[in-house]
Amino acid sequence: MKARSAxxxxxxxxxxxxxxxxxxxxxxFYPDGGEAGTFPSRCDAGLRYCxxxxxxxxxxxxxxxxxxxxxxxxxxxxxxxxxxSGSDESEYIHQIMEIFPRxxxxxxxxxxxxxxxxxxxxxxxxxxxxxxxLTPVSVVEPAPGTWVFDFDQNIVGFPLVNLPExxxxxxxxxxxxxSLAANGTxxxxxxxxxxxxxDLFNTYTTAxxxxxxxxxxxxxxxxxxWVQVTGLxxxxxxxxNLITGLRVQADVPAASSFTSSSARLNRIHKMAxxxxxxxxxxxxxxxxxxxxxxxxxxxxxxxxxxxRNFQFPAFLRTTAHHLVEGQSxxxxxxxxxxxxxxxxxx
Numbered sequence: 001m002k003a004r005s006a007x008x009x010x011x012x013x014x015x016x017x018x019x020x021x022x023x024x025x026x027x028x029f030y031p032d033g034g035e036a037g038t039f040p041s042r043c044d045a046g047l048r049y050c051x052x053x054x055x056x057x058x059x060x061x062x063x064x065x066x067x068x069x070x071x072x073x074x075x076x077x078x079x080x081x082x083x084x085s086g087s088d089e090s091e092y093i094h095q096i097m098e099i100f101p102r103x104x105x106x107x108x109x110x111x112x113x114x115x116x117x118x119x120x121x122x123x124x125x126x127x128x129x130x131x132x133x134l135t136p137v138s139v140v141e142p143a144p145g146t147w148v149f150d151f152d153q154n155i156v157g158f159p160l161v162n163l164p165e166x167x168x169x170x171x172x173x174x175x176x177x178x179s180l181a182a183n184g185t186x187x188x189x190x191x192x193x194x195x196x197x198x199d200l201f202n203t204y205t206t207a208x209x210x211x212x213x214x215x216x217x218x219x220x221x222x223x224x225x226w227v228q229v230t231g232l233x234x235x236x237x238x239x240x241n242l243i244t245g246l247r248v249q250a251d252v253p254a255a256s257s258f259t260s261s262s263a264r265l266n267r268i269h270k271m272a273x274x275x276x277x278x279x280x281x282x283x284x285x286x287x288x289x290x291x292x293x294x295x296x297x298x299x300x301x302x303x304x305x306x307x308r309n310f311q312f313p314a315f316l317r318t319t320a321h322h323l324v325e326g327q328s329x330x331x332x333x334x335x336x337x338x339x340x341x342x343x344x345x346x
Contacts, residue, residue: 121321123318124314124315124317124318124321125250125282125314125315125317125318125319126250126251126252126314126315127250127251128248128249128250128251128281128282129248129249129250129251130157130246130247130248131247131248131249131251131277132155132245132246132247133160133244133245133246133247134151134153134155134244134245134246134247135151135240135241135244135245136149136150136151136152136227136240136243136245137150137151137152137240138150138240139238139239139240139242139243140184141237142183142184142185143183143184143185145230145231145232145234146185146228146229146230147228147229147230147232147238147242148180148184148185148186148226148227148228148229149226149227149228149229149240149242149243150225150226151224151225151226151227151245152225153225153274154178154223154224154225154274154278155223155224155225155245155247155274155278156221156222156223156224156247156248156249156277156278156279156281156288157221157222157224157245157246157247157248158176158202158216158217158220158221158222158224158246158248159174159176159216159217159224159227159243159244159245159246160214160215160216160243160244160245160246161174161204161214161215161216161229161242161243162212162214162241162242162243162244163204163206163212163213163214163215163242164212165208165209165210165211165212166206166208166212166213166232166233167206167208167233168206168207168208169205169206169208170205170206170208170231170232170233171203171204171205171206171231172203172204172205172206172229172230172231172232173201173202173203173229173230173231174201174202174203174204174227174228174229174243175188175200175201175202175227175228175229175230176188176191176200176222176223176224176226176227176228177190177191177224177225177226177227177228178190178191178223178224178225178226178289179225179226180226185228186226186227186228188200190223190289191222191223191289191290200222202217202220203231216246221248221281221288222288222289223278223287223288223289224245227243227245229242229243247277248281249277249278249280249281250280250281250282250315252280252310252311252312252314252315253310253311254309254310254311255307255308255309255310255311256308256309272305273309276302276305276306276309276310277310279298279299280310280315283318283319283322283342283343284298284299284319285298286298293341294319294322294341294342294343295340295341296323296338296339296340296341296342299319319342322339322342322343323338323339323342325339325342325343325344326339326340326341326342326343326344327339329344
C-alpha cells in the first residue's frame with residue numbers, strides 16, 4: 001500500500017491485527033541520514049545480522065552491510081501497512097505519513113497463518129505495567145531551544161509527551177538521561193557503553209491536530225531522571241506538563257512497606273527500593289540501560305532484600321522455566337548446568 005501525505009486525503013488508522021516491525025539499524029547504531037538502504041558509519045563485524053531494515057518501502061527488505069538483501073515479506077508471507085516505527089534504541093514517529101483513505105475500511109490483506117514450529121508457553125509472571133506518573137519538578141533551558149525536565153527521582157520508564165497544537169511537520173526530539181553534563185544538558189553515559197549510550201532519543205513529528213497530540217514510546221524504556229526536549233517552535237516556552245514520566249515495572253504485589261523517624265534511613269530505603277523495582281521487568285534485568293537481560297547472579301545474591309519488598313510466586317515460575325530452558329540447550333556450555341543467562345537469546 002502506497003502511503004500519501006495528509007493533504008492528499010488519507011487518515012491515520014491502525015489495523016486490528018498485525019506485528020509492529022521496526023525500521024532502522026539493528027546493531028546499536030543509527031543509519032546515516034536515516035534513509036532506507038543506508039548503513040551505520042560503524043558496525044560490529046561480529047554481529048552476523050548487523051544491517052538495516054527498510055520498512056519505509058512496501059516490501060520490507062532487510063539490507064546487510066555487504067549490500068546483500070533479504071525479501072522479508074516474501075520469505076515470511078507478510079502483508080504490510082504503514083504504522084508505528086521503532087528500533088532497538090529509538091522510535092521515529094511521523095504522524096503526517098498516513099495509512100488509509102478517509103472513509104475506507106482498515107487494511108484488508110488476509111494472509112494464512114504460518115505453521116509455527118515454536119512451542120508457545122503461557123506466561124505465569126505478571127505483565128509490565130505503568131506504575132506511576134510523575135510530573136517534573138522543574139524545567140530549564142540550558143541552551144537556546146533545549147529544554148530539560150527534572151522528575152527529582154531516577155525512574156525506569158519512558159516520557160509521555162503532551163504537545164499543544166503545533167504546526168504539522170514539527171519534529172520534537174526527546175532524550176532521557178540519568179545525569180546532567182556540566183552545561184546542564186543531559187549526559188547519557190550511564191545508559192550504555194561507548195557510542196551506543198551517548199545518543200539515545202525518540203522523535204515525534206506532529207500531524208498538526210487541533211487541540212494538540214499526546215504520544216509515548218512503545219518499543220523502549222530507559223533509566224531517567226531528566227528528559228531533554230528539542231525541536232519545539234522558536235519562542236515557545238513549555239510548561240512542566242509538556243512531559244510526564246511514566247514509571248514501568250512488572251506488576252508484582254508489594255510484600256511490605258517501610259518508614260521510620262530517620263529521614264536518612266527513609267531516603268536510603270527509597271533509593272534501594274527504586275534500584276530493585278527498576279530491574280523487575282518481564283525478567284529480572286541486569287540494568288535498565290545497556291543490558292536489559294537476566295543473569296541469575298543479579299537476582300539470587302540480593303534476593304533476601306527483593307523478597308522483603310516484593311512478592312514473586314508467579315514471577316519466579318516464569319524465571320524457573322527460563323532457567324530450565326537455558327540448561328536444556330544441547331551443544332552449548334550451559335547444557336546440564338545452571339544457565340549463565342536466561343532467556344537465552346543467542
